[in-house]
Amino acid sequence: GGGNGNGNGGEAASSPSAGAPASEAASASPSASGEPSGGKKQGGNVTVLILQDLDFLDPHQAVAAGTYEVLFNVFEGLLKPNEKGELLPAIAESYTVSDDGLSYTFKIRGGVKFHNGQPLTSADVKYSYARLAGLDTGKPLQATFGGVRSVEAPDDSTVVITLKEPNSSFLTALTAAVIPNGYQDSNKNPVGTGPFKFKEYTPGQHLVVEKFPDYYQAGVPSLDQVEFRIVSDPQAGLLALKSGEIDIYPRIGTEQLEQVASDFQTLSTPQNLVQLVTFNIDRKPFDDIRVRQALNYAIDKDEIIQGVALGKGTKLGSNLSPVLAKYYQEGLEDKYKTDLEKAKSLLKEAGYPDGFETTLSVPSVYQFHVDTAQVIAAQLEKIGVKVKLEPVEWAVWLERIYKGRDYDTTIIGLDGKLDPYQILNKYLSDSPNNFFNYSNPEFDSTLQAAVAETDDAKRIELYKKAQTLLADDAAAIYIMDPNTNVALNKKLAGYKTYPLYVQDLSSVYFTE
Amino acid sequence: MNYYFRRLFTLALTVVLVLILTFSVFRVIPGDPALAILGVEASQEQIEMLSEKLGTDRPMAVQLLEWFRGAATLDLGTSLRYSEPVSDLIASRLPVTLILALESVAIVIAFSIPLGIAAARRPGKAADLAVSVLTQLGLAVPSFWMGILLLLLFGLTLNWVPVSTYVGWDENPWLALRSTFLPAAALAIPQIAIVVRYLRTSLLEQLNLDYVRTARSKGLGDRAVLYGHALRNSLLPVATVIGIQFGELLAGSLVIEQVFSLPGFGSLLISAIGNRDYPLVQGLVLFIAASVIVVNFLVDLSYRWLDPKIKLR
């Protein structure tokens, strides 16, 4: 995923599954906006801007982050993340994990209804998760369900899920949507159990949802109807906001946020995203750690944060955002404090006294990255590294660079998850997504140990060590976690920001 | 008869050429539609599964043939990205682009004919010079920049027109017209300039022809000569130009829709190209090319009405 900037961010990493074990509460994600003075008013219609169109209405097929963001209001899983990244029970009332960590038993909440009025039973859960795990076909619809051995529904209110091997990050997968047993029409007329129910969808234009009166949580939601309107151009979005045509503009550009600050409520929080410059470590000269370190020393992250994000970003030193405070290894951000002399001498040591030429490929759809790339090119110039910018189409980036690993350096934003394993596993030597070509046996064993570890404190230590290893190896240049900004109508209250790519409208309400 | 046959044959040939062209485009460019949909987190199995489901794992030639077979029965296939029939997607975006194009054509006609006449009536005089300066400027300002300027002026500064809200044609026709007025105007301005220039030249040419002298020698007044005789004959090249413009307007709307964030063909096509959603791209290209060609064909037919000399041989 992208960044904040022009709202182009956020699509790169796009698995909807996220979460952390409910008991293990995550960090201090900032929540609700400043409570306005007026009292709460029931009802009302709200229009929320979204930047891209939806890919599928079927939550099991949908992969785009932008879709998950919207469908979050319509669907629920056994568990549901809150604004702090903690997993709370949703359809499930409670659950237990067997000692071997292989078997999960869920107790279904009573009185949960689907939008079509049908009451929810364990059969629906079984159908949904078996479908996701591909138990019939042998091919899981979602990778996170790959480790599921079986899903059983011993009675109407109990579901038992068995894994092939223990996995501490599995619980996050259970935020996946539950749909009615045997329901096939999700793409036309999605039916879920969330606070809002689907009303209509016009491709390229909007998706409208309305209040689901039978939602199991009383008084939720407050709004009668929410329209997610697709406005792909930020300038048009700004105009629409100003003219009152939309009420909530998530991921508004930083420039624009400042412009509307006086007339709107504004929020700006880290979004659990890692923007980084990656090296193709298999290629010369990046196979030499001194070169990678030299480039790290040459970069001035503060200048980038100033220039591209207007200061609204958090400096990073490894592949984890401080949003996940519990796992976050502090102090790595300044490991490679800008030092041009050191950078030059490292280059000299590596045999490049006059620098070298390289290509920085950047996905052209993300203006934020394109901008960052321009600043980086200017900074590297100072140590004699000539950077040729190569803007590539997103589809080309995915195929050639991400899958094909055919590049020198590239710049991208990697979406954060609620669980560090799912963030860091790209660096495993045998990971199909290891487009860095990073390979460090010590890192591999550390991460493997972390995911299998059941002890909380030990696991945290292992994850921190993994981060440090990445930083030591200068596996990439970790730049920042750009803030996500939201501008809201001043009459609205109760809006929560998540360390995830979601819009939660269930808590939003109008004030008098 | 023969004429129509030949025309239709050429038309069909043109469309097929255009389609093969687009298809080859997709043959050469890198980018896997399944990957484009699934993004970075997708596993290899997921990609393969999706490719199989989309049918993109088959050889290109098979896909092309299949697509043509479908297109022959007006089935444009299913969008890879939206898994909706391409024809439905086109239909859902058509009103916007069509209104935009038609509104522009209407604006073009409404403005260019009086301006052209004003310029041609007294060549070299003040009105002519003014029109000529205006048309030169109109031609030179890129329409999307004109759109930005209009947006800046009428949307941001004056707040005269709603911006960025596209109101459905079926919801409120009046608002729909109003919300597309600025982009339509931005699109129309360069085209007005073109038509005015053609009309002026053509009218001046006609006014210099012998038959105008004959008409005057009958005792007809200036207006009768202009409107009754010269104008009609000079509309012939203008009709051609407007026919060609329809295509330009359709294409121009691709760009202007981006400026005004209108949910028309433009955003659909650009995202379809980005997503390698080739049935959608093919469908859109086919549709646009076909409409351009059909409009040009209609213009050809209007020749018959405007110029009896052209025997449709």
Added chain:
Amino acid sequence: MVGAKPSGGETVLEVRDLRLELSAKDGARLPVLEEVSLKVGRGEIVGIVGESGCGKSVLSLSVLGLLPPSIRVAGGGIYNGERKELHRLGEKSLQRIRGKEIAMIFQDPMTSLNPGMTVGKQVAEAIRLHTGASKREAEEKTVGLFRKVGLPRPETLYHEYPHRLSGGMRQRVMIAMAVSCQPDLLIADEPTTALDVTIQAQILKLMKTLREEDGTSILLISHDLGLISGVCDRIAVMYAGRIVEEGAAAEVLRHPAHPYTAGLLASLALPSKKGTRLHSIPGSVPALRERGPGCAFASRCPYAADRCLAEKPALRGVAGSAFPRSAACHLLGEEGGLANVGS
């Protein structure tokens, strides 16, 4: 200077000392016509001959105020039968005269009809304009006119577009249009030049018939002396913007008074000259800008004297001729005796 043939002395058109000036691009004022005088009597056919560019067309256009904007009347006057000063009339009054009192036919029947309107409508338009006839009446009258000018199948022809007609047919349509409101005068500017030999003869015959039946006066313009000499009562010979000789057709041709007329006749490749060397006029017509102060023909004239180069000769009566005639040449004796020039 009265019409030679029928009906007394009534004049339908008089041009007196007309001078037309062309404003050139560089601002120069060039005389296109100088001191042109001409009368057309009722029922008379008057021919004007002269080479390309001598001013025949501008003369005819000036009568109805149809001159191009770059050419204006700079002297003299044009009067119709009622002695209205046509050159002073406003556009509105001229419109009432055009087509009704004075009508015109142009050289090229291919381009002189509106290609986008049926020929019938084009004729009916003129009728409705001047007589206020209804659509029906105008159509009936048009069909009648078509029949009169010898067009086949007049009813169906009414609805045809010009391009479906041959040149001769189009010229007949033009004539029908011109005579539709019984004008006193018909000006025909090279009406047959674009037509084939056999068709030319047909059209000239038709004009003659019109004069006989309706008494229409005709001003017939041509560059072909031989062709119109048989049709005209009187002819005027123009050279470089001036009338150099004028008189009864037969006399002018038989005894040309002006060296130019004589030279022209001598250079015609007539059957009688077979086997002999043709007499030719050396040089070519001077361009507008090259016209000096003297006689424009002087540079080509075998008899040119010093006076001819210095001074423009005026048109003067020629004595010793059965009908009134005049010529503009210094060689004519003071008393206007015929200089015996020519073959």
Added chain:
Amino acid sequence: MSAPEAILELHHIEKSYAPKRWLSRGETLRAVDGVSLSVRKGETLGIVGESGCGKSTIGQIASLMLRPTGGSVVFKGEELVPGRRSPRDSRRSRIQYVFQDPYSSLNPRFTIGRLLEEPLAIRKKGTRRERRREVLRMLSRIGLDPAYADRYPHELSGGQRQRVGIARALMPSPELLVLDEPVSALDVSVQAQILNLLKDLQAERSLTYLFISHDLNVVHYMSDRVAVMYLGRIVELAEVGELYDGPLHPYTRALVDAIPDEPGTTPREAEIIEGELPDPRQLAGGCAFRARCPFAHERCGRQPLLEEVKPGHYVACHLLEPDRD
């Protein structure tokens, strides 16, 4: 009918124009339909006829500029295939063509000198110097000041341009000149100059002329023999005096009747044929003149052949058939 002294013979020349556009089925136009003709050395053969009857087509085929759809061209006993053989063939340059329009046939970007030099330069005859000398000599011969060599066509008068056109055709020293309406675009007073020049040149260089015109007087003046064409066919061919004094074909008669009277003579009562020229695309077959002919009867539904009715006088008309019997 070829005479022994023939320099150029045309045998059954046909030229039809197929409809231009691809896939359209319009009628083909037979511009020339079976014309045979022989031109004798040193004579002037005139061709008259109305516009579109195929005069220029014949002329261009005769000068090998156009390939006929049928028939052959024989020059001095040797068959030449127009358009097909090597263009630099020296025999080809023995026949030259003079265009009707003296303006459009001269490249506006070339000087007169270069225009005249071109025929020689293309054939790479002589050095530049020699060619230049040749050009200047030719200029003075046709009555133009050598200074004109550096002028451009638009600086010349019509008569001067036509002189240049003729001069250019003479540069390769041809034996036969095809003159396609060489004076039609000129003013009467200049026509005579050109006609005189042509006569002089013919005498000087013993040229043979194929002289095309629609002006019967000019043809009469120039020609020894005259062929009359009507819609792609020759309808009558005879010595000039005989043809004008005793035309046999009704169409020739109409043409001759339409000649204006000589100024000053007593007017004749001319007979004028009615009707318009038919569309050459829609000829029904048979005698093409049938529709306008006052004497037409059913025999005229067949195509009449060009037959010799008197020595040297050929006519294609059914009316004359009984005469022969």
Added chain:
Amino acid sequence: MRRRINMTVGLLLVSMLFVLMLVSLFYTPYEPNAMRIADRLSGPSASHWLGTDNFGRDLLSRSMVGTQTAFLVGAASVAIGAAGGLLVGSLAGYAGKWADELLMRATDALLAFPGILLALLLVSVFRPSLLQTILAIGILFVPSFARVVRSGVLQQREADYVRAVRAFGAGHVNVLFVQILPNIASSIITTAALSFSTAILIEAALSYLGLGVQPPDPSWGRMLNESQTYLSAAPWFTLAPGVLITISVLGFNLLSDGIRDARDVRA
């Protein structure tokens, strides 16, 4: 009068831009890619005449360097279009028959296709970049040049003066290059000038869509694209590139008109 005005103003504007381009090769007030984040989005001032962009880069310097891209794209694509058009057009016009039919149908097909759409598809085949943009626009121009050349050749081929030299035995090469092409040169030049401005417009549109010239290559269209984010905050950002596009298109259009008028005079 009117004629001379077209020519004069056109020449004036074009040569102004040309001089600007030449100057920009050696001198710009600032290094066009030098960033000064502290100065970002500052309005026009004495130190930055046209203000700065979102990286604090000097807009005047960037606009100046943009002329290079504009001229390059214009000249190169016109060259490609003219060369291709000359080849196709003269082949079609001169060879005639089926070659003509084939080539003309193909150009018809290309022409039936709206220009921008075609350029868009072509650029996406070639991947967006300066070179590919030039190629795409160049290909786009081939049909229009081909038509001009073909109709010129067809017209001239049957002109009497060409038939005359052919009668003297002139070869095809002579006829095409010595006789015909000089006489249709002016219409080719007119088309070229017009295409030049079209090229600038299309490049701007493509770059505006993000599909044409890519950073860090300077391009006016790209600048417009970047400026749109800051439309209300920094309206001057959009002005310099927009005005420059307008001026250059205006200049080349006027020049094209001027050439055409001049030709009319001689005819």
